Amino acid sequence: MLKFDDAQARFAASVAPVCESESIWLELAPGRVLASNLASRSEEPLPAAGTLLQPGHIAALAAQGYVEVPVFRLVEVALLRVDDAPTDAAPDANSPMLEALVHSLGAVVRRRGHVPAEGARLHDALVDLIEEGECDVVFVSGAPQLFAGALVAAGGELLCRQVDMNPGRAVLLGKLRGRPLVCLPADAAAAYVSFVLLVTPMLRRMQGRALIYPPVSRVEPDFFVPHHGEGDAFWRVERATAADGTDWVRAAVRADSQPDASVATLGDASGLVRIAPHMSGRTQGRVPYYDLSRWLC
Structure with a gap:
């Protein structure tokens, strides 16, 4: 194990990255991964190979006269x-x-x-x-x-x-x-x-992306953690911000919930927190937080 x-x-x-690439119209490129570096036609920087193209990248490329770009299939x-x-x-x-x-x-x-x-x-x-x-x-x-x-x-x-x-x-x-x-x-x-x-x-x-691991931040959990023995436990949580600007999370599903209830709350989570082995009770300190808005894109 x-x-x-x-x-x-x-x-x-x-x-390994899927090596084949294709050239597509610029307006079809958002959400695709740039397959090779492009020559800059001005002093402005261009996105590097491995970038997941967003609308802002499309604007930068269009401003330099590109109408097609090479992307991974x-x-x-x-x-x-x-x-x-x-x-x-x-x-x-x-x-x-x-x-x-x-x-x-x-x-x-x-x-x-x-x-x-x-x-x-x-x-x-x-x-x-x-x-x-x-x-x-x-x-x-x-x-x-x-x-x-x-x-x-x-x-x-x-x-x-x-x-x-x-x-x-x-x-x-x-x-x-x-x-x-x-x-x-x-x-x-x-x-x-x-x-x-x-x-x-x-x-x-x-997909050929340069960044394969999105950032993992740390948050303050606001729930009781039952003893879970060996192995990392991953809790689905909802994130909130306190009045003092501190980020904290509450559990999106109870540890003692029934399987049907667990499935019913799958869509409620904003992320996952990682609870270390043998950590139980009211957690002390901040724990790793995997933001689903970053990990599922």
């Missing part, structure tokens, strides 16, 4: 769900959420699939997705134990079996014929947290 920091680094190091994703078919009583929460998360990073979903929780069926689905070669990365939802066996049986390599974090402990990372595969936990809240913290740096690196 990997510590969180080691796992985060391993996920990012397992991939979009990262293409396959989503594969492994479980029983959804029903009215047990609908599929993960697939729509994961597709929305992929789109928030500026990647695109090219393939969607579903197989029952059977090792042979999962093995065949993974091989088919990789052999077709249509996608740069495959995200599997659910059945981590089956995923590990199916990957190895297909000739793949398991790079990360578990991460010492909560939620998200059951996330796995592998490679099959040079392509990365990530198996996310079946629980929607755990899949959400592991995607934000482990997968988004990986996707940014594949």
